[in-house]
Amino acid sequence: MQDSIEQYMQTVGQQARQASSILAAASTIVKNNALSAIYTALKNSEPKILAANQIDMTQGRDHNLDSALLDRLELTPTRFKDMLHGLKDVMNLLDPIGEITDLAYRPSGIQIGKMRVPLGVVGMIYESRPNVTLEAASLALKSGNAIILRGGSEALHSNQAIAEAIQHGLKTVGLPETCVQVINTTDRAAVGQLITMPEYVDVIVPRGGKGLIERITREATIPVIKHLDGNCHVFVEAHADLHKALPIALNAKTHRYGVCNAMETLLVDEKVAEEFLPRIAELYAEKQVELRGCLATQRILGATIKPASEEDWYEEYLGPILAVKVVSGMEEAIQHINKYGSHHTDAIITENFSLARQFLARVDSSSVMVNASTRFADGFEYGLGAEIGISTDKIHARGPVGLEGLTSQKWIVLGDGQIRQ
Amino acid sequence: MQDSIEQYMQTVGQQARQASSILAAASTIVKNNALSAIYTALKNSEPKILAANQIDMTQGRDHNLDSALLDRLELTPTRFKDMLHGLKDVMNLLDPIGEITDLAYRPSGIQIGKMRVPLGVVGMIYESRPNVTLEAASLALKSGNAIILRGGSEALHSNQAIAEAIQHGLKTVGLPETCVQVINTTDRAAVGQLITMPEYVDVIVPRGGKGLIERITREATIPVIKHLDGNCHVFVEAHADLHKALPIALNAKTHRYGVCNAMETLLVDEKVAEEFLPRIAELYAEKQVELRGCLATQRILGATIKPASEEDWYEEYLGPILAVKVVSGMEEAIQHINKYGSHHTDAIITENFSLARQFLARVDSSSVMVNASTRFADGFEYGLGAEIGISTDKIHARGPVGLEGLTSQKWIVLGDGQIRQ
CATH class of the missing domain: 3.40.605.10 (Aldehyde Dehydrogenase; Chain A, domain 1)
Known part of the structure; x- marks a missing residue:
């Protein structure tokens, strides 16, 4: 045979x-x-x-x-x-x-x-x-x-x-x-x-x-x-316009759950965490999204928030679960994304020109975004007319x-x- | 260990x-x-x-x-x-x-x-x-x-x-x-x-x-x-300007022998073979290039020309040897190149616009040329500034x-x- x-x-x-x-x-x-x-x-x-x-x-x-x-x-x-x-x-x-x-x-x-x-x-x-x-x-x-x-x-x-x-x-x-x-x-x-x-x-x-x-x-x-994982991040930077950050963080997680360009980890600068986290948590609660947070997130949102383990940072949930981490700033955010992410799609929300420029250059992902939802990473949204697939490789075709x-x-x-x- | x-x-x-x-x-x-x-x-x-x-x-x-x-x-x-x-x-x-x-x-x-x-x-x-x-x-x-x-x-x-x-x-x-x-x-x-x-x-x-x-x-x-073979061809088409064909055929073979972009097989349209072959053979003789020809080539140049075997069409000599074949026209030339060649660099010598256009479209090689020596297939000649190598692949980098x-x-x-x- x-x-x-x-x-x-x-x-x-x-x-x-x-x-x-x-x-x-x-x-x-x-x-x-x-x-x-x-x-x-x-x-x-x-x-x-x-x-x-x-x-x-x-x-x-x-x-x-x-x-x-x-x-x-x-x-x-x-x-x-x-x-x-x-x-x-x-x-x-x-x-x-x-x-x-x-x-x-x-x-x-x-x-x-x-x-x-x-x-x-x-x-x-x-x-x-x-x-x-x-x-x-x-x-x-x-x-x-x-x-x-x-x-x-x-x-x-x-x-x-x-x-x-x-x-x-x-x-x-x-x-x-x-x-x-x-x-x-x-x-x-x-x-x-x-x-x-x-x-x-x-x-x-x-x-x-x-x-x-x-x-x-x-x-x-x-x-x-080939297309492997989509462990995507949204980083709400200290200079973020929260009128943009809130709808984007909501859209990136809840627009569709089972897709590779959905956000799986939310990173928030400590300088805006106290203001931003309670507001976004309320929106997620309406959609019944389960949050798993770092210690600082738990401190801000209360102990009812489950703790995130080391494995959570690697996870592609493909469902109504989100890992949340408060970071000390740009440097920690980029390190986190390049280490735990899957190099698929990652976004920064900021009004700071120089930080946006730096994020674009240093995040090693097939799509890097400023002030837009990760859900845009898609052949039709990019104007390719048709999509063969989304590549997580660097050779020949990427994204x-x-x-x-x-x-x-x-x-x-x-x-x-x-x-x- | x-x-x-x-x-x-x-x-x-x-x-x-x-x-x-x-x-x-x-x-x-x-x-x-x-x-x-x-x-x-x-x-x-x-x-x-x-x-x-x-x-x-x-x-x-x-x-x-x-x-x-x-x-x-x-x-x-x-x-x-x-x-x-x-x-x-x-x-x-x-x-x-x-x-x-x-x-x-x-x-x-x-x-x-x-x-x-x-x-x-x-x-x-x-x-x-x-x-x-x-x-x-x-x-x-x-x-x-x-x-x-x-x-x-x-x-x-x-x-x-x-x-x-x-x-x-x-x-x-x-x-x-x-x-x-x-x-x-x-x-x-x-x-x-x-x-x-x-x-x-x-x-x-x-x-x-x-x-x-x-x-x-x-x-x-x-x-x-990766770079594998360079089995390159020059095809002297029936509408070739022999003032271009002669120096190109000479240059492509004899400018340097041990290089991947040297011609290894010369294809000549039967309509110009009687005129072209004796003249180029004389130039090759001066450089002591050994010719291995098909039956028609032997008929035109005389029985002192060694016969080319099936293997010769595949050969990358990297030396002063050249296989020569008389073909019935464009169609046979393209078939021969795509079958026996290594998809590296192949040239047509012609003044016919439509045939040049067809050759460019149909020859499946990393460099396809009209009226130029195959020896030009080189990072510096192409203006790349530096050359990592010549790729014989199609994915990621070609030529x-x-x-x-x-x-x-x-x-x-x-x-x-x-x-x-």
């Missing part, structure tokens, strides 16, 4: 590599026509896809999947419509491929610049939500990449039905069906293969729980665009990753006969 | 990580003062460094190192001067850190942009030439990164003497000496450790033979900026890599109280 999976994955890889060279040369109009044909094919296959999804749902219930998972798995007519709407959005994005920048003359007389090109083949590993199949495929196609999709076993029928429609659309416009391939086995060995074929796959994009992503990162021999994350740049040199002296 | 090496490398890694956070916040003037102090320290240590180098040279001769290696190992007073000159050049480069680009307003009212930041800690693995120690250290410092250097065992004394002077310079301006560390053991296990400490090292830059680089890439769990290759970008968000709706 192991052998035949290896062979199967090798074939999938080879086919993707071949398809990628055709896609890389495809014009914007061909790629958009493909997306449009996929739109039509999906629309025509709606009953078939929803029926396939019902098989997954029935099997999921038989296997006692938990209700949150079943909810993410389900494709309703409304969700199907949203999925098609997302495809239209991708169609309307600018084609990033072929863009030439920084073209300039050198003393030798050559002109040198950079041209944006596809990465080649993307490997996507994800769980439950079948709409990711279409989202990932359409973003890959728009950026001229072939893609190999490995969804969760619980969504196999849904994903294959969606893939079938996608491949039908590709065929209609004369592109190879192998531009988008869905792994047809639920054997875990297939993932092991996918992430160790650098000859066929250029980048891996995992979406799922932290355990999955850590395992993939550890075992992959291919670059991974919210748009279509550009699936591209690279090559150098182009234009001359009229120059030789090297 | 294995245990103590692991412990030693952990300490080196921790120290580098700590130093990197101080360096990341260092202003341009502090970094330039450090480079200036290092300049003075090296000048004062010249006799000591040259003496250390003589120990390495004596040991090298005792160990029967080959003469090419000994030549690369030797530090003469002239080479020492050149090394210091290179340091001055790095001092004069613009500081890339802190540069903010693309700052623009979003509909929500936040301003969003990107700020250039150091990667953190660079691990450099290299062979023989001790001047790389200073070059790598100065580029890392200029870009705000700490660096761990692992030179060849044959250069240990030279590298340590240079590192001592560098650390003296760092101390003078109050920066931690651990900004630049040289591994003091020649045990190979140290390399194994260095490339598997993602918690302390952000990127690995290897310089050396292909075997070394392949091994590092295979075993590393950290991104590697000649300058100071930017040791940096990343983070998002910055500026607001005046915005919250997410």
